[in-house]
Amino acid sequence: MWGFDAVTDSKRQRAPAQGPRDAALAAVDRPVASGVNAAQFGSDVVADALRATGIDYIALNPGASYRGFHDSLVNYLSNERPQMLLCLHEESAIAIAHGYAKVTGRAMAAMVHSNVGLMHGTMAIFNAWCDRMPMVILGATGPLDALKRRPWIDWIHTARDQGALVRGYSKWDDQPVSPVAAREAVLRAAWIANTAPCGPTYVNLDAGMQEEKLAEPVPAIEAQRFMPPVASAPAAGAIEKAAALLRSAKQPLILAGRVSRDVEAWNARVTLAERLNARVATDIKVGAAFPTDHPLHTGAPGFLAPAPDALEVIRAADVILSLDWVDVSGTLKQAGNTSAKIVQVSIDHHLHNGWSLDYQGLPPVDAFVACAPEAAVPALLEALGPGKPRAVPAGKTAPFKPEGDKLTVDHLAEALRRAVGGRPCSLTHVSLSWNGASWPFNHPLDYLGSDGGGGVGGGPGISVGAALALQGGGRLPVAVCGDGDFLMGVTALWTAAHYRIPLLMVVANNRSFFNDELHQERVARMRGRPVENRWVGQRIADPDIDIAAMARAQGAQGFGPVTAIADLAATFEQAIVAVEAGSVAVVDVRVEPGYTAAMTAVMTRKSD
Ligand SMILES: Cc1ncc(C[n+]2csc(CCOP(=O)(O)OP(=O)(O)O)c2C)c(N)n1
Ligand SMILES: [Mg+2]
Numbered sequence: 001m002w003g004f005d006a007v008t009d010s011k012r013q014r015a016p017a018q019g020p021r022d023a024a025l026a027a028v029d030r031p032v033a034s035g036v037n038a039a040q041f042g043s044d045v046v047a048d049a050l051r052a053t054g055i056d057y058i059a060l061n062p063g064a065s066y067r068g069f070h071d072s073l074v075n076y077l078s079n080e081r082p083q084m085l086l087c088l089h090e091e092s093a094i095a096i097a098h099g100y101a102k103v104t105g106r107a108m109a110a111m112v113h114s115n116v117g118l119m120h121g122t123m124a125i126f127n128a129w130c131d132r133m134p135m136v137i138l139g140a141t142g143p144l145d146a147l148k149r150r151p152w153i154d155w156i157h158t159a160r161d162q163g164a165l166v167r168g169y170s171k172w173d174d175q176p177v178s179p180v181a182a183r184e185a186v187l188r189a190a191w192i193a194n195t196a197p198c199g200p201t202y203v204n205l206d207a208g209m210q211e212e213k214l215a216e217p218v219p220a221i222e223a224q225r226f227m228p229p230v231a232s233a234p235a236a237g238a239i240e241k242a243a244a245l246l247r248s249a250k251q252p253l254i255l256a257g258r259v260s261r262d263v264e265a266w267n268a269r270v271t272l273a274e275r276l277n278a279r280v281a282t283d284i285k286v287g288a289a290f291p292t293d294h295p296l297h298t299g300a301p302g303f304l305a306p307a308p309d310a311l312e313v314i315r316a317a318d319v320i321l322s323l324d325w326v327d328v329s330g331t332l333k334q335a336g337n338t339s340a341k342i343v344q345v346s347i348d349h350h351l352h353n354g355w356s357l358d359y360q361g362l363p364p365v366d367a368f369v370a371c372a373p374e375a376a377v378p379a380l381l382e383a384l385g386p387g388k389p390r391a392v393p394a395g396k397t398a399p400f401k402p403e404g405d406k407l408t409v410d411h412l413a414e415a416l417r418r419a420v421g422g423r424p425c426s427l428t429h430v431s432l433s434w435n436g437a438s439w440p441f442n443h444p445l446d447y448l449g450s451d452g453g454g455g456v457g458g459g460p461g462i463s464v465g466a467a468l469a470l471q472g473g474g475r476l477p478v479a480v481c482g483d484g485d486f487l488m489g490v491t492a493l494w495t496a497a498h499y500r501i502p503l504l505m506v507v508a509n510n511r512s513f514f515n516d517e518l519h520q521e522r523v524a525r526m527r528g529r530p531v532e533n534r535w536v537g538q539r540i541a542d543p544d545i546d547i548a549a550m551a552r553a554q555g556a557q558g559f560g561p562v563t564a565i566a567d568l569a570a571t572f573e574q575a576i577v578a579v580e581a582g583s584v585a586v587v588d589v590r591v592e593p594g595y596t597a598a599m600t601a602v603m604t605r606k607s608d
Helices: 008-017 044-054 064-076 088-105 114-132 181-193 207-211 236-248 261-276 308-316 330-333 372-382 407-421 458-468 483-489 492-499 514-527 531-534 547-552 565-580 597-604
Strands: 057-060 083-086 110-112 135-141 173-176 198-204 250-255 277-281 321-323 339-343 367-369 425-429 475-480 503-509 557-562 584-590
Touching: 044 064, 044 181, 044 198, 044 207, 057 088, 064 135, 064 207, 083 492, 083 565, 088 110, 088 425, 088 458, 088 483, 114 135, 114 198, 114 339, 114 458, 135 181, 135 207, 135 372, 173 181, 181 198, 198 207, 236 321, 250 261, 261 277, 261 372, 261 458, 261 514, 277 308, 308 597, 330 339, 330 514, 407 475, 407 503, 407 565, 425 458, 458 475, 458 483, 458 492, 458 503, 475 483, 475 565, 483 547, 483 565, 492 503, 492 584, 503 547, 503 565, 514 531, 514 597, 547 557, 547 584, 557 565, 565 584
Parallel strands: 057 083, 057 110, 110 135, 135 198, 173 198, 250 277, 250 321, 321 339, 339 367, 425 475, 475 503, 503 584, 557 584
Antiparallel strands: none
């Protein structure tokens, strides 16, 4: 009931990444034939290497520092495999690659201009890093040989150690000197990015190297042999120890964290929870990990803390199995004292470094299984054996009902769900005001998780990238963005419109950077000052921004502002018709400012 037919569903999940490229998209930006069919320049060799990685798309914003490579993509590779996706800002180029990886689990490429382009992209790289999403970022530098630098411009395009800009939040970077070394660097970058724990990699291409004519042909290599698949397997002893703890548990709990979009792995988690009769908590910061409608699922997934009922279950648990939960230490702290034994399944420690503390607190652990959850869960099931199937408590199926008569995010969610109806749908992003209880997830692609690093402005680009990857898979991509998030990343929609990538974006428009109103409220409370002033320097009103017009300016269809609950459903239905006809549609919904009670409580308490 809670699982899926593995064959058909994993096929559907993989289809977008492996299937033929969408014809409408492939027809965009076709160059005239160049007649070039052999590598002649350094950048042609690098372009060959990028094609050899199997990467289909490269999102970019152009720049002279990589004019050689740009020419190779257009006139040597004919803008195919990879096809360029022109972006209006580097932050959206990176975010698009991020969203693509959220669906496929595989790296896309992004390319950014020397120094300044990379600087523009950094926040989005940080988001992808915190979200553990793979991507290959290519950048460039003015010629390292000073004699080859043109006055002024090449000098400002050159930095001593450009990779240092992103080294704290990328897995690996390189600045190869020759075309052959650059080929190896691109293959290594794809290999490392796609190997779990995944993350962004950065290769910086010397402009001189790109533009230099090859003295002689570069011998071909078998690229796949340089990117061997890396299997993640648990140690037998660790699985035995973990299974023994779980077997002895009276009140086990699974914290289902960073897991893949794989349907078989989803089914295995459901089987494990049912085998153990374990309660399961999930987290809105990461993609759907367990059916939220399942009777064993506890509490609505939340951003800053598990819901109060999930915290109760954590307190009562005697054994907690973390499947790469984002912050075990913080969650235990939020629950208060627990004497539960902790089983941690993760290889995240391979990624931890001295710059970014996104690894969170060091949790106490009684059994550590060092592998990806996808490998650990079947091994745990085997070690536990068939066992007695335990009774699963009856389901709670009460439909979600928004309260009050003022238009809130809950009304938005309820009407949107009704308009979506029975269509398979992926929530590519949700606003900070989102209520995890308002929308059930019953498939790994039902929800793709948050921006990862808390960088506002990622929502639109991530959603465009996810929509790109979902094309042809039969799922309607739906994004819900805050107005602040939308306004910072809106131009990503132009890329979706230009490349015919259908997407529905709903803006939960509270006309405020509301998150920070709550922070100002908290400070006012701590200091005994008037909380009434929390909105000053936060509200985005007077004049109100015309969100639908901004959408239309990108080539999307704009709807709204919707100000009445009664108008929501019909507007969403019209917008879905537009998306199903191939458009990008944006609906501006004027919502009352407010977060869920749980989130507000965490944010406005005087102290933690
Ligand atoms: C790049 C960036 N700038 C500022 C912040 C601080 N910040 C966190 S949430 C938030 C408000 C976001 O506004 P919106 O998307 O409209 O969501 P709302 O809180 O209003 O629901 C801000 C400014 C951030 N996280 N990232
Ligand atoms: Mg807002």
